Amino acid sequence: MPGxxxxxxxAPSRPTSPCTPTGAQRAxxxxxxxxxxxxxxxxxxxxxxxxxxxxxxxxxxxxxxxDRRPADALLIRPDAHIAWAATIDEPATRPRSRLRDAxxxxxxxxxxxxxxxxxxxx
Numbered sequence: 001m002p003g004x005x006x007x008x009x010x011a012p013s014r015p016t017s018p019c020t021p022t023g024a025q026r027a028x029x030x031x032x033x034x035x036x037x038x039x040x041x042x043x044x045x046x047x048x049x050x051x052x053x054x055x056x057x058x059x060x061x062x063x064x065x066x067d068r069r070p071a072d073a074l075l076i077r078p079d080a081h082i083a084w085a086a087t088i089d090e091p092a093t094r095p096r097s098r099l100r101d102a103x104x105x106x107x108x109x110x111x112x113x114x115x116x117x118x119x120x121x122x
Contacts, residue, residue: 034060035078036078037077039052039060040076041072042069042073043072045095048096052075054103054111055107071085071086072090073085073099075099075103083106084098086099
């Protein structure tokens with residue numbers, strides 16, 4: 001995994017990691033069905049979803065709720081391995097930077113944001 005001080009969670013994922021046991025298999029299949037990487041926000045972290053936005057052309061950005069979350073957010077590779085995880089309740093700056101490093105390391109550079117300049121005709 002790219003970057004220093006990796007989270008202890010990234011490892012081969014298990015269907016029960018972010019989900020309750022009763023719906024785990026179904027939820028896991030739904031998340032990995034597209035064979036695309038998934039950024040999974042488990043703690044309503046708008047800051048992390050915003051950090052991942054530049055990769056939305058390559059990575060599905062999803063939110064979910066669970067009673068026992070293993071992390072605030074997970075980056076799941078297409079082969080269902082966890083590539084990155086945000087520690088629960090970690091302050092915003094650190095995980096955003098690490099998420100961008102992981103996204104860049106695994107999935108390349110973000111899509112350049114284009115700005116549209118609007119001119120008004122008189």
